[in-house]
Every structure is written in C-alpha cells, then in structure tokens.
Amino acid sequence: MSKLFTLHSDIFLECDEYIQISEYLKNKINPIEQEFLTEGVEFYEKHRHDSDESI
Amino acid sequence: MKSTDTTQTNQFDANGLKFKIFNPKIHQLPKIDFRQTNGEDPLSVQEYYENCILSRKAGSTEVKYVIKYFDNWIGFFSIDLTRLHSKNFELVHQYEKKGDEKRSYQTPTWALLIEKIGIDQRYRCYGIGKYIMLFCSGLAHSINKDKQIKLIIFKTTKSLAEKIYFPKYQFRFTNAKGRLVWAFKRIN
Numbered sequence: 001m002s003k004l005f006t007l008h009s010d011i012f013l014e015c016d017e018y019i020q021i022s023e024y025l026k027n028k029i030n031p032i033e034q035e036f037l038t039e040g041v042e043f044y045e046k047h048r049h050d051s052d053e054s055i
Numbered sequence: 056m057k058s059t060d061t062t063q064t065n066q067f068d069a070n071g072l073k074f075k076i077f078n079p080k081i082h083q084l085p086k087i088d089f090r091q092t093n094g095e096d097p098l099s100v101q102e103y104y105e106n107c108i109l110s111r112k113a114g115s116t117e118v119k120y121v122i123k124y125f126d127n128w129i130g131f132f133s134i135d136l137t138r139l140h141s142k143n144f145e146l147v148h149q150y151e152k153k154g155d156e157k158r159s160y161q162t163p164t165w166a167l168l169i170e171k172i173g174i175d176q177r178y179r180c181y182g183i184g185k186y187i188m189l190f191c192s193g194l195a196h197s198i199n200k201d202k203q204i205k206l207i208i209f210k211t212t213k214s215l216a217e218k219i220y221f222p223k224y225q226f227r228f229t230n231a232k233g234r235l236v237w238a239f240k241r242i243n
Contacts, residue, residue: 004194004198005116006116007136008135009116009117009138011139011208012142013139013229014143015141015142015143018141019141020227020230021139021164021206021229021239025164029242029243033225036189036192040192041196041197043189043190044189044192044194047074048193050073050074
C-alpha cells in the first residue's frame with residue numbers, strides 16, 4: 001500500500017465503537033469532508049518534500 | 056515571527072511550517088512542554104515525546120514527523136497504518152443480522168492511525184492541529200491509490216473532540232463512558 005509504512009498495527013475496538021464507525025462508513029463522503037480532503041491534498045503536496053531539505 | 060528567543064506570537068504564518076520525517080541521527084530536538092496547560096498528560100504525549108523522540112531511540116514501527124516553525128521545533132505527530140477490528144465479533148454479527156443491509160463486518164477496516172499529536176504549549180491556538188490533520192489527510196490520500204484506507208482515526212479526549220475536532224474539522228467521535236474517545240473521518 002505504501003513504502004512509508006513497512007508494517008501495520010491492529011486495533012481491537014469495543015463493539016459499539018466498531019459499529020458506530022461501520023455505520024458512518026456506509027455514507028459517502030459529504031461536500032464538507034470533500035472540501036477538507038481537497039485542501040489536505042493541496043497542503044500535503046506543498047509539504048511532502050519538507051524532509052528532503054536540510055535540517 | 057521569525058525569532059528564536061521568543062515563541063509567543065501574535066501572528067502566525069503557515070508558510071513557516073515544515074513537516075519532517077523524524078531521523079534520530081540528524082534531528083536533535085529540545086525539551087518541549089506538551090502537557091495540557093493544567094499540567095495533565097491524559098494522552099501520554101509528553102511521555103511519548105521523551106521516550107521515543109527526545110531520547111532518539113529507534114525501534115517503534117510508526118512513522119514520526121517533527122514540525123518546525125521557521126527555526127523552532129514546535130511539535131510532532133506519529134502515524135501508522137492500522138486495521139480496525141471489533142473486540143467482540145459475535146455482537147457485531149448479531150447487529151449485522153438485524154440490519155437491513157447485508158454487509159460483512161468481518162473484514163477489518165484499514166485506517167491511518169494518528170498515534171500521538173504534540174504541539175508546544177506556547178504554539179497552541181494557531182490552528183497547527185488543523186495543519187496536521189490536513190497533512191495526514193493528504194498523505195492518506197496519496198498512498199491510497201487502491202482505496203483500501205477508509206479513515207483517519209486517533210484517540211483524543213472527549214473534551215477536545217467536542218470543542219475542536221468535530222466543530223472545526225468535522226471529525227466524528229465515538230460515544231464513550233470514559234474521558235477518551237476515538238475521533239475519525241472518512242477519506243474516500
């Protein structure tokens with residue numbers, strides 16, 4: 001999935017927490033969330049090479 | 056504000072932020088106070104910073120980013136890919152049977168986990184948390200070509216979730232009896 005992550009973790013949620021999240025995921029991304037995501041993509045693109053610079 | 060001797064700012068210039076993958080061999084960060092203003096550390100952020108970043112020990116699997124504002128180190132966050140499961144599969148299965156939609160919850164949900172977020176006490180109230188969320192959203196999107204990652208998720212206090220993460224950034228949060236909750240938001 002990504003070169004950034006070589007391993008992954010597992011989280012075991014309480015049943016009600018898991019169901020809340022699963023219910024939430026049934027809906028598609030809404031316009032406000034999409035707007036934030038779009039802003040996030042632009043922000044990340046601007047900063048993704050920050051680590052390449054000197055200290 | 057581009058000073059190294061004072062950190063209290065009236066104006067914040069987001070162009071001064073840099074997000075660097077922490078390299079213990081080259082990054083030497085100062086001691087920073089990440090506790091809440093009341094001195095509490097309910098999310099063990101200070102403890103994590105001292106044990107995993109300040110000590111420059113390698114070893115954990117998560118990716119750590121350290122944040123610079125012009126010449127000053129002001130924060131960090133650590134992230135990991137994670138799979139979400141239910142502790143009690145049987146109860147989820149019963150719920151699934153009652154629901155209208157036939158959907159299997161047996162398959163774990165992939166998420167980008169923000170393990171820790173630390174912002175220097177002196178740099179709070181400048182929206183740095185939002186920039187961290189934007190960065191993580193963009194990062195998750197960039198590594199998610201196959202659309203497997205569904206969420207960004209992190210543990211926070213119920214108070215922060217209610218006052219900041221939901222109203223400002225639309226992060227939902229789990230109903231919990233205790234002080235801590237899971238905040239989460241879909242990314243596709």
